[in-house]
Amino acid sequence: MLLTTNQTQQMNTAVTAIVTLAIAASLAGFADAQQRGRLPGDVELEKGPLGADDFEKNALAVLASIMENQRYRNVPQHDGRLLRILAETTGAKNVVELGTSTGYSGIWFGLALKKTNGKLTTYEIDAERAATARENFKKAGMEDLITIVEGDAHKEVAKLTGPIDIVFLDADKEGYVDYLSKLLPHIRTGGLIIAHNINPRMADPAYMEAITTNPKLETVVRGGMSITMKK
Numbered sequence: 001m002l003l004t005t006n007q008t009q010q011m012n013t014a015v016t017a018i019v020t021l022a023i024a025a026s027l028a029g030f031a032d033a034q035q036r037g038r039l040p041g042d043v044e045l046e047k048g049p050l051g052a053d054d055f056e057k058n059a060l061a062v063l064a065s066i067m068e069n070q071r072y073r074n075v076p077q078h079d080g081r082l083l084r085i086l087a088e089t090t091g092a093k094n095v096v097e098l099g100t101s102t103g104y105s106g107i108w109f110g111l112a113l114k115k116t117n118g119k120l121t122t123y124e125i126d127a128e129r130a131a132t133a134r135e136n137f138k139k140a141g142m143e144d145l146i147t148i149v150e151g152d153a154h155k156e157v158a159k160l161t162g163p164i165d166i167v168f169l170d171a172d173k174e175g176y177v178d179y180l181s182k183l184l185p186h187i188r189t190g191g192l193i194i195a196h197n198i199n200p201r202m203a204d205p206a207y208m209e210a211i212t213t214n215p216k217l218e219t220v221v222r223g224g225m226s227i228t229m230k231k
């Protein structure tokens, strides 16, 4: 079949458009995969959390709504999931959190504590954020599991007694050493001190010194969190 010059031009334009679209789609897929830290063809290692029952489904919905509407320096979802796993697998009964914010990490702990029959005491200096967290804990059905203490945690933790299973440090970074020295005596043997924002730019050198040079502590740092066990 013979084509006119005009028809040939139209066909060339159509082929160019299809090839351009295909390349663009492929590049978009590549960029998308790269954004999630994967390359095309890499195996997907994690998927989002799935609620096993109505309590979990509701809590996950509250967590999603915090991320959408009330975000305030909350831990990323991945860290929240890890906190839940650590609390649940160690059967934690008594968890202490420094830095409640709007309650995001607190709800991840709450998911564990519902199963372990444990409780969380969480400290927040900002009254507005504490009020939002209180509402979120109620929406998640966790008001009986979680106590918010409003005020300066450096003063308030002095009233705590042990044994504490897990301490999660996520308030003022320069205060981590003070929290550690006040709370370590109350942490049970085998208990954990987990600290957030532990990376070469943000970590307080004094805190790193304290958790890595004490032979009675075992510390690993992974993905921006230090996990320290009291031997």
Ligand SMILES: C[S@@+](CC[C@H](N)C(=O)[O-])C[C@H]1O[C@@H](n2cnc3c(N)ncnc32)[C@H](O)[C@@H]1O
Pocket (backbone or CB within 6 Å): 072, 073, 074, 075, 098, 099, 100, 101, 102, 103, 104, 105, 106, 123, 124, 125, 126, 129, 151, 152, 153, 154, 170, 171, 172, 175
């Ligand atoms: C990074 S945010 C906590 C995020 C929270 N753990 C989450 O993932 O949802 C730090 C919080 O610590 C609070 N904070 C800072 N200094 C504090 C102090 N001395 N006592 C109590 N809370 C403090 C801040 O007001 C802020 O809401």
